[in-house]
Structures are given as C-alpha cells and as structure tokens.
Amino acid sequence: MNIATPNPEPGPEDFSRTLAEIEHHLADQAPAHPPPDTPPPDDLDAAGETRRVRQLRAEVAEARHLAALQIDDTPLLLDTAKVRKRRRKAHEAARLHLLGQDPAMRAWQAGRMRRTLVTALMVALVLALAWSTAGVQHFAAEGAEAWSPSWMFAWLVEPFMSIALLGVVGARAYLGTQGRPLNDRKLIRIEYLFLALTLGMNAWPYLPWALEEGQHFSVSRLVLHVLGPIVAVAIVIALPIILAAFSQLDYTRADDGLTGLSYSTNTGDRVRRTAAEVAPLIERAQVLITAGDLPPHPSAYKIQRALRCGMDDARAVRDALAPEAA
Template identity: 65%
Template sequence: MSITNPTPEPTPEDISRGLAELERHLSQQTPAIPPTVRPIEVSGETKRVQRLRAEVTEAHLLADLQDDDAPLLLDTPKVRKRRKAAREASRLHELAQDPAMRAWQAARMQRLLVAAGMVSLTLALAWSTAGVQTFAADGAASWSPSWVFAWLVEPFMSLALLVVVGARAYLGTRGQPIESPTLIRIEWLFLALTLGMNAWPYLPWSLPNGEAFSFSRLVLHILGPIVAVAIVTALPIILAAFTHLDHGAGERSGNPLTGLEYRANTPSNYRAEHTYSSADIDALADRVRQMIAAGQLPADVGAASIRKALRCGMDTARAVRDALAEQAT
C-alpha cells in the first residue's frame, strides 16, 4: 500500500503571483483599440452653455464693428441719384446765367409771343368777318352778288391791317420799332371800322321792329374787334420792352473785355459804350496767342475762330487778327 503526500496549502505569495499571471494573460488576450477610434472627451458644457457662449462672442464682435463708420460713408443708389440730379440742376442754373443763353431765351420767347399775338389777331379778325358781312350785305338775298361780295369786306381790311401790324412787329424785334403816327392812325381806323360794322346791326336803334335787344349778342359780335384792338395796342409795348432788355453781358466773370458785343444789332447808343481801344485789342491778341501756344487754336487762326474763342463781335475778331499779323511781322 502506497502512501501519497498531501497537497501543500498555498501561501499568500502564491496567490498574489497567480493573480498577477492571470492579469498578464488577460491583457495579452484583449484586442488593441483601432487607431481611428478615440475615446470621447467630456468637456462638462451642455448645449445651452455652448449656445450662450456663441451669442456672447457674436455680441462682442458686433459691438466692435458698430464703432466703424465706414459703411456710413458709402453712397446708396438713392443718394447718388439725388447727387446727380443736384449737379445737373446746378449746371443748368449756371448755364441760365450766361449772357448768351439769356439772350437766346429772350429771343425765343420774343418770337413765341409775336407768333401767338399774330395768330390771335388773325383769329380775332376772322371772328368778326361774319358780323361785317351782315352789315355789308344790308339784307341782300343769299348768294346774290351783294351778299357774296359782302364776305370780302373784312378780309381785305384785315390783310391791310396785318401788313401794318406785321411790319411794326418785325422791325420791333430788330430793335428798330416804328413810331409813325400815320401808321398808328391807320391801325385805329381799320379797327374802328371793324368794331363799328360788327356792333351796328345789334344796337338797340338798329334792330327790326319787334326784336328785343340782347346785350350778350352784342358782346359776342364785338369780341373779335376788341381782341384785335388789345393785340395791336399791347404788341408794340412788349416788343419795346424786349428791345431794351439787358442780358447781363457786363456782369460776366473773368476778363471784362470779352462778351461785350451781344448788342451788335441794337442802336448805336449801346455800341458806343462797348468799343475797344488799341490796348484792349492787344490784350485780346495776347489771349489768342496763349491759346495758340496751348494748342487750342491753329497758328493761322482766322477771324471766325477768334470770334468763337473770345465770344466777341466779328469786327473785334478782325482787329485781333490784324494785330496778330502785325506782331508776327
């Protein structure tokens, strides 16, 4: 019979050694974490905290940008449109103060007023044709010779009157108004005949028996002659005012020697005030010489180009041209 030795009881060191070997074995058997996988880092901030932090950061940035006035210095499309309109209005106002522009505007308005006055006078005389025909026919039968020729009375008187008024109007626009008492008496004679022939058949003592007097009918028939009288009386006065109109040529800035001959077609009492001396011609010649040196005018500049450059009269331009030729020789 064999005797077996009993298993010795493990000591604490054996137990510790076994646990260490077991941990080492388990660590060797655990698979390694892939390099792409990282553990989640917990910051401790919630979404509410992150949202509030973003709002605070945005507020600080906006506060810094609000102190910059650069956006306020830029012109909006509306501001640019207003600036363009203001600049255009300023240039138009400056152009309107130019003596040449003012003279052109006055001449255009004068032609318009004369044309309107002549048209109104023609219509007024045509209006009175029916009244004059009634007076000249004197109850003649329709389409009889007397009735037909009665229609020609007013036209030939109107044409004669328009000849006189048209001549006075045209010469008035040229600065030579006609103040002949004879022509004025002729005008009033034609107007008085027209007015009398229009009014006579409708006056109370000229009406047939039993026909009542109508004041409105009388006024309606004398309206044409009254308008003609008003036009003939007012037109010479208006033209005389245009003739003495000052366009401010002497108020121009710069050299006072330029732009003083806008009244070249007016009476001599105006031209005498704006004559040029030899010193003035020499000064203008120096200006032309400077323009030639600057390339603004050709070397062989003519009188027409000098007149356009200096805005003076043709006589002055010729004098300046001659002065240049004398100085060149």
C-alpha cells in the same frame, strides 16, 4: 410466439432534449458576427457637447463679432443714395444759374420768349378777325337773300380788311423782333382805321337805333359781336409796346434792381465748403490715415481719389487736416 412490445410515448424531457439539440445545431451552422457597438446619442459630438451647447457657443461668438463691428462708425460716414441725388441736383441748379447769367444765354432766352409771344399774339389776332367776319358779313349784306351775289360778296369784306391789317401788323412785329421797331404814325393810323371799320360794322346792326321793328336791344348780343374787334384792337396796341421792351433789354448785366443768387466761380462751379460742412469726409480721411491708406500729410488729389469726392471738398479736408498734421 413472440409478442411485440409497444414503444413508450415521448415525455416532456424528450421534447426539451430535442429542442436543445436543434438550437445547438442551428448555432453551429450560423456564421459568427461580432456584437455591434452601441452608437452615441444623436445630440453628442466627438467632444461630448450637445446640440444646445454648440448653438449657444455660436450665438456668443456672433454677438462678440457684432459688438466689435458696431463700434466702427465708417458706414455712417458714407453718402447714401438720397444724399448723392440731392448733391447732384444742387450742383446742377448752381450750374444752370451760372449759365443763365451768361450774356449769350440771356439773349437766346429773350429771343425765344419774344418769338413765342409774337406767334401767340398773331394767332389770337387772326382768330379775333375771323370771329368778326360773320358780323361784318351781316352788315355788308343788308338783308340780301342767301347765296345771292350781294350775300356772297359780303363775305369778302372782312377778309380783305383783315389781310391788309395783318400785313401792317406783321411787318411791325418782324422789325420789332429784329431790334428795329417801326412806329411810323401813318402805319399806326392805318391800323386804327381798319380796326375802327371792323368794330363799327360789327356793332352797328345791334345798336338801339339800328334795330328793326320787333327787335329788342340786348347788351349781351352786342358784346358778343364786338368781342372780336376789341381783342384785335388790344393786340395791335399791346404788341408794339412788348416788342419795344424786348429791344431795350441789356443782356450783358443782370436785372436792374435785383440781386441774384451768388455762387463761387471755383472749380466745378461749386460753392467752397467749410470744415464743418465736410466733417464726415474729414472723419473718413482720419480713418484712412490711421489705417495707412493715406499719408499723414495727404494732398488734395490723394484725398479726392481716396474719398471719391469733389476737388473743393478735397481741398477743404486737406486744410482741415493741416493743423493736426503739423
């Protein structure tokens, strides 16, 4: 009879040996990979410089370029937009002044102003006569009942006198604008007659001796009703005087006793400028001559093309550079 011998229990050595065999087996089965290279630090480049070194080197290079450019004053010689705008306005003002001295322009301006004044005065005269229409109607109606024939015909008194007066004044005004003032005494008396009638009919009902019982004299009411005729009288008297003054204007010479602004008649209607006034242009021209963009003895035309300035300025620059070139 055989008796089975029990298996001994595994010990720690058996476990260690088994783990070693498993690791060896796995190492044999895994693919071989070369060990990775250690990467350089992030702030180092191929030359071994850090980011701060590169940044400082860029700042130094930028500062050197800026220092070299700041020495050049060429940008300071250029005209700004404000300077060019001011020069354009000055040039325009000079040309307008010269144009205003032209006889034809002076005659045109005087004719336009004369027509404007005549139109304004005639409109004021029509309004003044229309203002006095109510006063004349009150005088002519003599208390007639409203909308009666006498009351309605009273409204026609002032219009037919005003139309006759405007016909005479209009004829004198038109002939005055044509340089043929009409100062006939008969026409003047007719004007004064119509105006006197208008003024009298407006003022009479409001005078102290013409007031009805129970009414009191009022200066303000009297002035209000005679205002239209007074304005009409003033316009009729002033209009011929104004037109006579316009007809005596001499457009071929300047105003008497006044000395206007004088401008040179040089090209472009501009004042010739001295060398001190074109100093920035001279400096720019010298820079262009040194750089070889202009010849040593540039002409005014070449200076104008290079500097993009007026011919007067170009001639001033040429004259200023001539002694140095010689």
